[in-house]
Amino acid sequence: MNAGIRAAPTPPNCSTRSANAATSAAGGPCAVTCRPCAPAGGPPRSAKHLTVRRATHLITSHPGHLDENAALRLKKLLARCRELDAVTACVESFAQMMADLDGHRLPAWLEQAEATDLPPLKSLVNGVRQDLAAVTAGLSMQWNSGRVEGNVNRIKRIKRDGYGRASFDLLRLQILHAD
Template sequence: MDVRAYDKLMAMTPDGREKLFQTKNMLIHEEKVKQKMERVNEVRELKRIGLSNREISKRTGLNRKTVRRYLDENFNPVHASYGKKRNGKLTPYIKAIDEYLEKGMMGSYIVEKIREMGYEGSSSTVRDYIADWKKWRKKYYDRSKEDGTKTEIIRRENILKLLYHPIEKVKIISKKQFEMICKEYPFFEKIYRITWEFKSMLTNKNIDALDKWMERAKNLNIPEINSFINGVERDIEAVRNAIKYEYSNGLVEGCINKLKVIKRIMYGRCSFETLKNKILRLEKMKLFN
């Protein structure tokens, strides 16, 4: 926190600080309570000047039962359920979700499991809960450091780097930490191994290993990997050729990508002739530069 902000907060009264940190919903609730109290005071004033409950009800348009409640000295304008969290569709499955998260299960797997248990809510509700749970866990780990307990936190994005770069090039994660990750989350080790086996197959042009690799990958039963394998099977000959030969369509793809960028810049509003002239003019400018 900036020193000036800190000094400003310290100079404020407790009521002022409370008001500063109020949420929009809290302000709306406060305004509603204020309006209700004005109504309550109106009813009590009419009673003070001698009007009966029936007459007060006619003048204010309130039900006589409501008038009696407003006249009660112990009446509280704040609703009894205010601040209490209602049970939602996810509530019966919270304990199961916590257990799955403790085991390091993925969100998609958790959603699938609780749907089998009868959950009928949206997947986004589960994802939101998981995100909050992870934030709470981070705070717990931070507190454990203060207590003197040694806890290591490795960010998810750093773990994902291991799928794209060799462990030697991911300086932020040591080999010891990598071993701990694999021990704590066995499913990640399986993903790591199958990913690098595929990369090795491409690098070494080992086309004979493709069928066995696909079989091992399918046995993992991971939706994202299954989706990738389905794509490979749909265009199996092209994949075999990509492994077998040195040829690549990377240059063509680069040109196509450039063409798409130019087309997007034009918002797709111009004719093919205009697009052709623009590309040719750009290439001509490159030659002269």
């Protein structure tokens, strides 16, 4: 470990005992990266552990598409970690802005995201502000580059399949006459 870098202290009830275990703003273990352990000498917890992937799915899913159990898990998760509650509010408002094609709400969303004081969201805000006009246009217009990106991916797949075996002429024919 570098002399200038210090690892964050591990919460006393963290089962992972990793040097980079996160804690929530309330001082308790973060609901995603740490699991509270059973008391010393006691049996391990039998509850299903909430992974980062599951938490991300809960946060990014449309609230109307969650079943009762998932909605309850999300509510418990957000109650345990204020940072995730702020991120969820930003995700929901951005998703609504995308669905409604309301690019004019982007400056207000940038202020909301910056007010969370979370470094990843601040970094996103700085990146969006560098090309604000393009992002606003992308959120306001109904046109997108989905068809172009699909064709690019199709051409890349054809090239990958024929790598080392096909000449340029064969590649050209496959691209032009592919299904």
